[in-house]
Amino acid sequence: MIKVEGLTKRYARTVAVDNVSFEVAKGQIVGFLGPNGAGKTTTMRVLTCFLPPSAGQAEVAGFNVTADPMEVKKRIGYLPEVPPLYPEMEVLEYLTFVGRLKGIPKADLPARVKSVSERCNIADVGAKLIAKLSKGYRQRVGLAQAIIHNPEVLILDEPTAGLDPKQIIETRELIKSLAGDHTIILSTHILPEVEQTCEKVIIINKGKVVAIDTVNNLTSRLRGSEAVAVEVSAKNGELGAAQVQQRLEQVPGVSRVVTRSGKEGHLRFEVESLQGHHIRPEIARGVVDSGWNLHELHAVAFSLEEVFLELTSTETVAQTKGAAQ
Amino acid sequence: MSNIWIICRKELKSYFSSPIAYGLMAFFALISGYFFYMATAIFVTRGLESQMMGRGMPMDVNEWVIRPVLMNVSVIGLFMIPMITMRLFAEEKRSGTIELLVTSPVRDIEIILGKWLAALMMYGCILLTSMVNLGLLFAYGKPDWKPMLVAYLGLLLQGGCLLAIGTFLSTTTKNQIVAGVGTFAICLLLWVLDWVSAFETSATSKVISYMSVVTHFEPFSKGVLDSKDVIFYVSVIFLGLFLTARSMESLRWRS
Ligand SMILES: Nc1ncnc2c1ncn2[C@@H]1O[C@H](COP(=O)(O)OP(=O)(O)OP(=O)(O)O)[C@@H](O)[C@H]1O
Ligand SMILES: [Mg+2]
Numbered sequence: 001m002i003k004v005e006g007l008t009k010r011y012a013r014t015v016a017v018d019n020v021s022f023e024v025a026k027g028q029i030v031g032f033l034g035p036n037g038a039g040k041t042t043t044m045r046v047l048t049c050f051l052p053p054s055a056g057q058a059e060v061a062g063f064n065v066t067a068d069p070m071e072v073k074k075r076i077g078y079l080p081e082v083p084p085l086y087p088e089m090e091v092l093e094y095l096t097f098v099g100r101l102k103g104i105p106k107a108d109l110p111a112r113v114k115s116v117s118e119r120c121n122i123a124d125v126g127a128k129l130i131a132k133l134s135k136g137y138r139q140r141v142g143l144a145q146a147i148i149h150n151p152e153v154l155i156l157d158e159p160t161a162g163l164d165p166k167q168i169i170e171t172r173e174l175i176k177s178l179a180g181d182h183t184i185i186l187s188t189h190i191l192p193e194v195e196q197t198c199e200k201v202i203i204i205n206k207g208k209v210v211a212i213d214t215v216n217n218l219t220s221r222l223r224g225s226e227a228v229a230v231e232v233s234a235k236n237g238e239l240g241a242a243q244v245q246q247r248l249e250q251v252p253g254v255s256r257v258v259t260r261s262g263k264e265g266h267l268r269f270e271v272e273s274l275q276g277h278h279i280r281p282e283i284a285r286g287v288v289d290s291g292w293n294l295h296e297l298h299a300v301a302f303s304l305e306e307v308f309l310e311l312t313s314t315e316t317v318a319q320t321k322g323a324a325q
Numbered sequence: 326m327s328n329i330w331i332i333c334r335k336e337l338k339s340y341f342s343s344p345i346a347y348g349l350m351a352f353f354a355l356i357s358g359y360f361f362y363m364a365t366a367i368f369v370t371r372g373l374e375s376q377m378m379g380r381g382m383p384m385d386v387n388e389w390v391i392r393p394v395l396m397n398v399s400v401i402g403l404f405m406i407p408m409i410t411m412r413l414f415a416e417e418k419r420s421g422t423i424e425l426l427v428t429s430p431v432r433d434i435e436i437i438l439g440k441w442l443a444a445l446m447m448y449g450c451i452l453l454t455s456m457v458n459l460g461l462l463f464a465y466g467k468p469d470w471k472p473m474l475v476a477y478l479g480l481l482l483q484g485g486c487l488l489a490i491g492t493f494l495s496t497t498t499k500n501q502i503v504a505g506v507g508t509f510a511i512c513l514l515l516w517v518l519d520w521v522s523a524f525e526t527s528a529t530s531k532v533i534s535y536m537s538v539v540t541h542f543e544p545f546s547k548g549v550l551d552s553k554d555v556i557f558y559v560s561v562i563f564l565g566l567f568l569t570a571r572s573m574e575s576l577r578w579r580s
Contacts, residue, residue: 045424048424048428049427049428050424050427050428070430070432073428073429073430074430076428078424078425078428080421080424080425081421082420082421083421084420084421084422084423084424084425085420085422086335086339086420086422087420088338088339088342088343089338089339097331097335098425098429100331101328101331101332101425101426101429101430101431102429102430103430145425
């Protein structure tokens, strides 16, 4: 449903999105997770045809965003970071305006407006001026605006920002109930949000994709596991990387082995452990027993871990703040 | 077409939900009423004078009242334009609602035309208030209505081209005030250009005076519908709207 290939977006000085590729299947909910300034909003703006990409391709609902923007726009619902509301309009009036703009037939419009305001719990403020709504209600009107025309693809930029805990749960439920018929991509910098609502998560940091996986896989890969850099060489003769990799994978407690480029005939690997395993002694023994030279063996930080740390720590801050209120 | 109307309606609604629209209309009615009063007073004194001198020359209401009033109205109109156009795009950019418009299945040109039409209608409503005075003339005399119609067409065309320029300037900034001041400066310049021809008669001064929107309004105010003036106004409108479209495009490339 959504296909992004080598997407790059440069601003005057910064590279906001750098060679990002991912795919989202039909009916999936995907979380776009990253700290502030990671490039989430920028990617979404490219997907919604608001910004053209500097390089690379993006396809939404089978149409290219640069070649067929009109076809893409017909098929998406978009909730920008700041809900796009006109303060001088009443809620129902606003939804009617958006409905017209999205090309809903005149006969269906009142029914659509009614059903969407019930779905988003804003039926009771229908006659209120948007200027007089609270932040949470504005966010809900923004969400209603995004789904009013029943789009194939929903792009939601931080849909739960500014809501109180009860509203957050309601909004997450609403989003989950939309999956299936709709393909949804939502951005957030809150980890539990992704855990609760999304099937797949794309983690992005400083414009680059750090990981794409299911939430469960990612958390188990990280909690209590370690990453180790290993450098070996042959005592005499040739040594194949595949051979060493195979040996390392046999070490108990190892979850995966990634080949890295080494120097001067040395072979370099990054080994990740399972939860709660200390694999360094075993790796050392394995290498020496095989008759290879061990040049280096030390723990390294996951690139993913750094991002996760940042994400989880902001969540703790948010939670303590929430508890204090 | 329907998209243009959707946007236009939304803009009109937003004009009339703020006090500025009513303020402008009231202000304009007051000023044009004052000019009308002055012109009529002069007309009446002149009429009495010529009668006393026994000449009894028939005096033309169109020539003596309607024309000077509308000339003045055209100049006051210049100063109303920035107030009408400044928010059109600047406000949408500031509040982020431009993201809704641009990611909806509407073309840029439809957004632009919708907004420009709404501005033109707003301007038309303001002009209408000056018609009340002229209506009085019909109640008490027999002015010729055809030249008046031509003059109002001229006012609308003149307004349309300044509104197109104002719309363009509004796309270049997030700040309404900046857009308004810029538009005001340009309106002022286009008005002042007319003065150059009063001091000089060289070829350059002719060109400069040709650029002035006011120069082209003169024939309209006399009730003369000249295709060359209509073409001037229509091409400036096209230029303004074209620049707006280009600016909207380039804004997206940049920000
Ligand atoms: N209009 C702009 N002009 C120049 N640079 C920009 C612009 N918009 C964003 N950037 C830069 O691009 C980078 C990515 O920004 P982006 O808004 O996509 O991040 P984000 O992931 O949405 O962050 P947040 O969680 O704070 O919303 C940032 O470094 C930002 O400073
Ligand atoms: Mg953002």
